[in-house]
Amino acid sequence: MISLCIFDLDGTLSNTLRSLHYFCNTALTQCGFPPVDDIHKIQYMVGSGVHVLLQRLLTESLGSYTEEQYQQLLSIYNALYASDPLHLVTEYKGVRPMLQTLSESGVSLAVFSNKPDAMTKRVVSALYPEIPFDVCRGQIDGFPKKPAPDGIYAILKETGCPREQCLYIGDSDVDMRTGQNAQVETIGVTWGFRTSMELIHAGAKILMDQPEELSAFVQMRNRS
Secondary structure: OOOEEEEOOEOOOEEOHHHHHHHHHHHHHHHOOOOOOOHHHHHOOOOOOHHHHHHHHHHHHHOOOOHHHHHHHHHHHHHHHHHOOOOOOEEOOOHHHHHHHHHHOOOEEEEEEEEEHHHHHHHHHHHOOOOOOOEEEEEOOOOOOOOOOHHHHHHHHHHOOOHHHEEEEEOOHHHHHHHHHHOOEEEEEOOOOOOHHHHHHOOOOEEEOOHHHHHHHHHHHHHO
8 A cells, every 4th residue: 555655856746957957057157157058967967956966067067166166156056046946947747637636545745855945845835736745845954865765764754654655756866766775665757857777777666657657556556
């Protein structure tokens, strides 16, 4: 039985690629650094939190960088992003009805992201205001980020869900490792930022190409 579905955010529930590309290049330009025009390069920088994103961004832009340059970019990026975290963000087709179907069938829903906690909550509440997520958790300072399993453990404790009744869903190698580290059943989705081969190489045992496949999978498991 599956009683709780925990979702990654970027690349799983929300398409933030154009948004991240915009904020990354705007911050680089304001710092006087060369922009990274290829959006697909940004696609492979995300998933491990803002600090890793900006470190990868600076490496691509400058080759090497100083701590002062990193702190400058971090300050500008954070201010830009906080001003409008929904800029150019869209939902993936089929995600909303999938979430509604799961909720209506009695499955609890949660979000676990490496995006900063306040931004995670803002994006989820703005995109899906009618969806009753039990927990919405982003990166919290001093708390291990994905692929550490601590966030999943915290959600399981808060919801009272046994680990064997939890399903974790994400689109990246980081997500696959997170689910494995938490020892919960994990599904890789291919509509996000990574390819099916990358997910398989990261240990994915189950892949889904469309959101409706997920709700059908959960309903089938819960009927058996």
